[in-house]
């Protein structure tokens with residue numbers, strides 16, 4: 299694992315940077331330094347860690363425009379969206395700077411008079427993170443901030459497509475006062491670096507955001523050293539619109555959920571499941587909004603849909619559309635592509651499909667692109683069954699003004715995140731994560747720091 303990793307702008311195919319990849323020896327050295335640094339960082343006071351981490355937040359906000367430009371360059375998302383990601387990502391740092399001071403233990407009443415029982419929390423140890431390209435900043439901060447706040451040290455291997463944001467974030471962390479060995483980045487091939495991390499007995503926890511097959515592989519490889527694992531994996535979000543929904547609100551929120559980051563997020567609505575009585579009205583209003591979306595370079599004013607990250611992603615989207623059409627789906631809007639294999643840029647026009655059915659790949663594979671298949675239902679139970687009929691369980695959305703139906707749907711959806719009349723439920727103070735094959739553990743909120751803590755029980759015996 300030597301030489302350079304080239305980074306490209308997915309909107310133009312231009313090379314924007316070249317980053318040295320780390321060798322196996324360098325990564326092992328980074329792990330060993332992380333292990334050494336842990337001894338001191340874990341012993342700092344909660345208030346000291348909180349102040350340093352808070353400074354990191356301040357620096358991120360101070361540099362938000364510069365960081366957002368890096369995201370748009372290497373990831374392609376529209377600049378305003380990139381700016382939104384930086385603020386969101388920084389929010390995790392601010393939240394966990396505060397949470398550092400609230401890592402509480404407890405005392406337990408004793409069953410005898412000559413004992414005192416108490417429980418404390420301590421950091422799990424050096425943490426290794428592997429992150430994806432779709433949120434080059436936020437997927438790092440919501441892991442690094444709670445880890446560091448808990449007293450763990452942290453090494454991140456960012457996605458090959460988007461290493462530049464990660465490097466800048468780590469530099470700002472050092473400027474804020476986080477010791478260099480307590481917060482590090484390494485660059486290399488996912489599989490190779492992943493194995494170095496999982497094989498090392500010094501790494502006590504692996505935290506990963508990415509695809510389900512890679513997550514399973516990391517869980518399996520972590521078994522040999524019994525590491526803690528947190529996995530934020532794939533999704534296949536259903537979005538149910540019941541017949542008594544506020545249609546205008548449902549369309550607005552469905553647009554936000556479906557087309558964020560050109561549909562390339564694990565919580566993007568993947569299957570629009572609409573009551574048959576309002577299906578036509580919904581499809582018409584939704585399609586009108588989709589037609590207004592402007593596809594282009596994220597730096598151009600008014601762009602709402604940027605490029606697809608790479609050819610692999612593009613090919614999957616195109617094949618899902620083709621497969622659906624071959625099996626009888628109708629394209630209501632979009633369906634066009636704009637790409638150049640020589641220059642390596644790929645765009646997909648936002649697309650709405652109707653007449654979809656469960657035989658089509660798009661109805662059971664994760665869709666990572668701006669394609670919205672709409673299907674119908676007659677009864678709520680049918681909608682819920684359709685929604686749950688997937689190995690995934692990350693995010694689900696539904697729209698109804700009827701509170702009884704709303705409670706019924708929310709209680710019966712097997713998903714970790716539910717948006718009721720809300721297409722964007724994610725918030726730094728709330729737990730984010732999936733059920734079933736969408737993952738293990740939660741990020742954000744008070745739940746998000748727990749995976750970086752060990753529980754220690756102390757029983758003290760006194761004289762008889």
Ligand code: ADP
Pocket residue numbers: 428429430431455456457458487488489490491492493507508509510512513515516
């Ligand atoms: P995507 O298909 O969206 O790129 P991946 O799960 O392949 O999702 O990638 C997410 C992250 O996982 C990236 O940082 C990538 O380098 C890393 N990765 C890919 N394959 C492996 C692997 N076998 N082991 C560990 N990490 C991997």
